[in-house]
Amino acid sequence: MRIIAHLDMDAFFASLEESYTPDFKGKPIVVGAEPKDGKGRGVVSTANYKAREYGIRSALPISRAWQLSEKAKSEGKEPAIFLPVDFERYEKASAEIYEIIKKYSQSVEPASIDEFYFDLSFAKSYSKAEKICKEIKKDIKEKLKVTCSVGIAPNKLIAKISAGMKKPDGMNIVKEEDAEKFLEPLSIREIPGIGPKTEQLLNGRGVKIVKDLKKFSIEQLYEALGKWGQELYFKVRGIDDSPIVEDREVKSIGEQATFQYDTLDAVYVGDVLEKMCRHVFRRFSNSGFKSFKTVAISVRFSDFETKTSAKTLKDRTNSEKVFKIEALKLLLPYLDARKNPRRKLIRLIGVRLEKFL
Numbered sequence: 001m002r003i004i005a006h007l008d009m010d011a012f013f014a015s016l017e018e019s020y021t022p023d024f025k026g027k028p029i030v031v032g033a034e035p036k037d038g039k040g041r042g043v044v045s046t047a048n049y050k051a052r053e054y055g056i057r058s059a060l061p062i063s064r065a066w067q068l069s070e071k072a073k074s075e076g077k078e079p080a081i082f083l084p085v086d087f088e089r090y091e092k093a094s095a096e097i098y099e100i101i102k103k104y105s106q107s108v109e110p111a112s113i114d115e116f117y118f119d120l121s122f123a124k125s126y127s128k129a130e131k132i133c134k135e136i137k138k139d140i141k142e143k144l145k146v147t148c149s150v151g152i153a154p155n156k157l158i159a160k161i162s163a164g165m166k167k168p169d170g171m172n173i174v175k176e177e178d179a180e181k182f183l184e185p186l187s188i189r190e191i192p193g194i195g196p197k198t199e200q201l202l203n204g205r206g207v208k209i210v211k212d213l214k215k216f217s218i219e220q221l222y223e224a225l226g227k228w229g230q231e232l233y234f235k236v237r238g239i240d241d242s243p244i245v246e247d248r249e250v251k252s253i254g255e256q257a258t259f260q261y262d263t264l265d266a267v268y269v270g271d272v273l274e275k276m277c278r279h280v281f282r283r284f285s286n287s288g289f290k291s292f293k294t295v296a297i298s299v300r301f302s303d304f305e306t307k308t309s310a311k312t313l314k315d316r317t318n319s320e321k322v323f324k325i326e327a328l329k330l331l332l333p334y335l336d337a338r339k340n341p342r343r344k345l346i347r348l349i350g351v352r353l354e355k356f357l
């Protein structure tokens with residue numbers, strides 16, 4: 001019998017900020033772009049649960065988050081505290097959480113900065129698995145002063161969905177015999193992989209909840225959605241054999257920033273790029289990787305068209321200078337006719353390193 005757990009940190013970046021600064025405890029916290037009194041651009045990375053009460057959440061424009069905070073203030077509530085993203089610190093915390101889980105399970109997959117799958121089949125029973133997860137939750141809380149939510153289930157799919165349902169600081173167990181029924185009433189969007197487009201397509205065929213999807217044969221799903229449709233056929237029945245991928249390597253280290261105003265000013269763009277490169281390089285240095293081979297940049301124009309360019313080096317390197325030069329070389333064509341014939345203004349740039357060893 002397989003027993004798989006999924007652990008997802010609660011309001012991760014914001015909870016960490018609360019733990020770093022005791023004065024913030026219990027206050028609404030928003031981590032993301034600078035709000036600049038409502039004129040800021042860019043988005044919210046995350047908000048803690050207190051700030052979510054104001055309607056502030058991930059991916060909301062930071063200007064909107066500011067308005068919501070001002071509104072709360074005018075109603076006599078506490079305004080939100082806005083903080084910049086401190087990736088370096090969050091990555092360190094993520095590594096500490098990984099080490100804690102690793103003490104309890106041999107097989108751990110870091111699925112994102114704040115999510116982990118791990119195998120608890122060795123526990124042989126759900127009650128034993130639950131006990132282990134309680135210990136893990138306790139250790140994380142003691143060491144990092146933040147909470148997480150855990151789902152325990154026969155596979156990754158059910159574990160992930162169930163963890164998300166008992167947030168924050170929750171624990172949810174779905175046994176194999178209950179897995180199929182557990183999924184039936186859920187919105188199809190709960191199935192990882194079903195995004196807004198697939199949802200729309202399926203809604204058009206009268207499919208709203210997971211149960212509705214079971215009307216279709218595997219051939220029909222294949223016809224509608226290709227190979228992924230075949231996988232979906234099994235998923236909606238609670239069946240998922242996907243393994244824990246232990247050393248899922250970090251694929252990239254990068255960051256992006258929205259400019260204060262749309263621009264083509266090479267000096268300004270170059271300055272921002274330089275700062276971002278410095279920061280990304282520091283994270284690369286802390287990552288434990290010895291070298292990289294690919295440098296990539298992305299550019300978003302004022303009309304939101306987004307382009308990416310990447311350069312794979314002949315020889316891998318660990319040079320910050322090479323990184324900066326290559327990033328600049330990739331970016332410059334977007335400032336002139338080479339890759340920007342209509343001279344559109346740039347709204348955002350991103351830079352990242354890839355192909356690590």
Ligand code: TTP
Pocket residue numbers: 008009010011012013014044045046047058059113114167168
């Ligand atoms: P999530 O786990 O999606 O969100 P969360 O941990 O903040 O809140 P929840 O309790 O609902 O799990 O993402 C983890 C971190 O990733 C989050 O703290 C910040 C970052 N993030 C972004 O920067 N932008 C985004 O749009 C999302 C969804 C997350």
Ligand code: MG
Pocket residue numbers: 008009010011012114
């Ligand atoms: Mg989370």
